[in-house]
Amino acid sequence: MTDTLSDDALDLIFREARSYNGWHDKPVTEKQIHQIYELVKMGPTSANQQPGRFIWCTSDDAKKRLSECVSDGNTDKVLTAPAVVIIGYDLDFHENLPWLFPHTDAKSWFEGDEEGRKESAFRNSALQGAYLMIAARALGLDCGPMSGFDQDKTTKEFFADQPRYRADWLCAVGYGDRTTIFDRSPRPEFDLFNKVI
Amino acid sequence: MTDTLSDDALDLIFREARSYNGWHDKPVTEKQIHQIYELVKMGPTSANQQPGRFIWCTSDDAKKRLSECVSDGNTDKVLTAPAVVIIGYDLDFHENLPWLFPHTDAKSWFEGDEEGRKESAFRNSALQGAYLMIAARALGLDCGPMSGFDQDKTTKEFFADQPRYRADWLCAVGYGDRTTIFDRSPRPEFDLFNKVI
DSSP, X not given: OOSSOOHHHHIIIIISOOBOSOBOSOOOOHHHHXXXXXXXXXXXXXXXXXXXXXXXXXXXHHHHHHHTTXXXXXXXXXXXXXXXXXXXXXXXXXXXXXXXXXXXXXXXXXXXXXXXXXXHHHHHXXXXXXXXXXXXXXXXXXXXXXXXXXXXXXXXHHOTTOTTEEEEEEEEEEOBOGGGOOOOOOOOOHHHHEEEO | OOSSOOHHHHIIIIISOOBOSOBOSXXXXXXXXXXXXXXXXXXXXXXXXXXXXXXXEOSHHHHHHHHTTBOHHHHHHHHHSSEEEEEEEETTGGGGHHHHSTTTTTHHHHTTOHHHHHHXXXXXXXXXXXXXXXXXXXXXXXXXXXXXXXXXHHHHHHSTTOTTEEEEEEEEEEOBOGGGOOOOXXXXXXXXXXEEO
């Protein structure tokens, strides 16, 4: 096993990767979606909660339904992307802890604590969404994350069969068209947002 | 530039990486901490908010202070790790948007919306924390994320000079000792937490 990533690899997943608004006409296959999740699920979540719930919209019908839940600026992005994943979470993720975290009775830490569960589900599903973007890039795909949408409407439309799931944000996945991106926004100097003590 | 990561590289950042509870006696240098952040800041955040605020505790004094803010099970982990980073966020991140996102007046989207800012800061700083773990692994380090600590006490102790910052979770960084990890917890099958539609 290698000890560090090469410069090329760091370029691919961090330094040269960009958020895309438009896409080449090339599908994302179900096999690729599975490959992404096989990496996502290996990323750490607190007590292996794995609270993220993912709906991958790849059909025209699914993208049409989703496009009706997003802000005007995101409608075309949703309709034209090869795939758009709804990143949600399960407010009752703790029900799975007996098998996801068999070392100890982690389920009991969360019983009766709906606020604590919500915070933990929100934080840890966001981590999983970040793993998802890094994993997609690592597999040669590009991402276009979006938070301009109606969470409640999306939750009702896509998680109707799972009343404890909540939609949190969206991410388009495909082969990005370089002509559709903005200039790279400025990045902060270390000392502005970091301290070493 | 490479198009995909090698299997070795995927092992390093996802498949073989583990969360550590104990560490080899080898320091994390300030240079390495800068290298991590140089990657973290390239990761996408909504409207380039960059809400994450990071305090890297590397001195014995800083780790001692932090150890007094964590749950009993995490005291030794904090004291013995080469570095522990407090991952926080800025509730007023929008004040920086005029220079972080110069394309448009994104600051106005968040003015007067404290709840919306909190949600966005929380979600996007969590993404940045995930980038931090992947970046550390990519640079040959290991991580030990922790959420068992007193957020309010840590905020008061470490962000006293920044009344709008909040501590959210902790991550030890160093060279992990393989003898200190548990067996890998089970990972879910794709169909359990995903749907393709």
